[in-house]
Structures are given as structure tokens and as C-alpha cells.
Amino acid sequence: MSRWRPPAPASTAVITREGFERLREELNHLWKEQRPEVVKALAAAAAEGDRSENAEYSYRKKQLGEIDRRVRYLSKRLEVLKVIETMPSDPRAVYFGAWVELEDLESGDSLRYRIVGPDETDAAQGRISIDSPLARALLGKRGDDELEVELPGGRRGYAILAVDYSG
CATH class of the missing domain: 3.10.50.30 (Transcription elongation factor, GreA/GreB, C-terminal domain)
Incomplete structure (x- = not known):
């Protein structure tokens, strides 16, 4: 029996330039460096034979799933984020980026x-x-x-x- 949960409130889709660049770098690192390494290790583990008792194969498969989930999330999120770089009209007041x-x-x-x-x-x-x-x-x-x-x-x-x- 699953419990009903109310939907999570939507988070504000704004970000600083530095934050946007960090997320984009994370996406590039996952896609161009980490994922190919895991795919290679997964293929090597799969070549060892019986996958049902192969801990390395199970670990790499799970790791690949986690990377793919994060890549999907970042790809979608980066599309909707709005980078805020302008100063507010009143710099003495507290607004985003302060x-x-x-x-x-x-x-x-x-x-x-x-x-x-x-x-x-x-x-x-x-x-x-x-x-x-x-x-x-x-x-x-x-x-x-x-x-x-x-x-x-x-x-x-x-x-x-x-x-x-x-x-």
C-alpha cells in the first residue's frame, strides 16, 4: 500500500551565473567523462560471465542508472532555469543574488x-x-x-x- 503524498511545491527556476555554470560543468563531466568510464567497466564486468552472481556488474549497472537519472534531470533543468545577472533597482534592498x-x-x-x-x-x-x-x-x-x-x-x-x- 503506497501512501499519498501531496505534490512537492515547485521550486523557483532562477539561478546565478556561477550556479548555472557549475550545473553545466557537472552535466558535461557526467556525460563526457564519468558515463563512458562506467559503460566501459560495465561491458568488462558483463564479459566475465554469469551476471546473476557478478557483484561488479550489478554495481556498475546501478551506477549507470544513477548517472543517467542525474543527466536527464540536469538536461531538463538547465533548459528552464533563468540566469539572473542584473542588479535590482534598489541595491540597498534584499533581492535574489544579495x-x-x-x-x-x-x-x-x-x-x-x-x-x-x-x-x-x-x-x-x-x-x-x-x-x-x-x-x-x-x-x-x-x-x-x-x-x-x-x-x-x-x-x-x-x-x-x-x-x-x-x-
Whole structure:
């Protein structure tokens, strides 16, 4: 019995130029380098005989399926992504592509995030998705504004210390 799940919300199809180039490089690497190596290894494993008990063959077959899934996804996604490279009309306000320096009003910690597309999110690098609760709460705000946002860990308050589009 399968459980019904509501459809996932559509992610925003925007991306920075750097993020777009990273995805395109990943697609090229998978298609031109990694896939041919796996196909070659799969053929060699298949030549060893009985495939039902051949762990190398099973592993390579699974690996090829994962590569092909990612190639299909990237090929389709790159077609619909819109690269945003223009500065907003008000560079003091928070919009897509902005680096935002925040102060956590509870702990006093200083945080720095860049608002990017969902395909290039990387919390460790300070890149948060425009679809995230924090980014949505920041959009349109300016330096010195304070805001409260409902995050998965609870309600948090922040003060915007700086907004920068140069990086």
C-alpha cells in the first residue's frame, strides 16, 4: 500500500551565473567523462560471465542508472532555469543574488548568507535558497530593518546589518 503524498511545491527556476555554470560543468563531466568510464567497466564486468552472481556488474549497472537519472534531470533543468545577472533597482534592498549580513537578535551571532536559486543551495557556503523561509522573509527588506521569521527550529529575530551584491 503506497501512501499519498501531496505534490512537492515547485521550486523557483532562477539561478546565478556561477550556479548555472557549475550545473553545466557537472552535466558535461557526467556525460563526457564519468558515463563512458562506467559503460566501459560495465561491458568488462558483463564479459566475465554469469551476471546473476557478478557483484561488479550489478554495481556498475546501478551506477549507470544513477548517472543517467542525474543527466536527464540536469538536461531538463538547465533548459528552464533563468540566469539572473542584473542588479535590482534598489541595491540597498534584499533581492535574489544579495549577500546579507544578519545579527541573530537572541544570540548576538553575526551570520552571512547569499540568496540563490534552489539548485545552488549550500548552507556550508552560506548560500540559501530563495524558496527558504529566511530568504522569503528577507526579500524587500533593507539594512537596519529587523524581522521575525518562523524557521524549522522555531521563531527567530534578526537585524539586517548589510546588503551587498558584489560578493
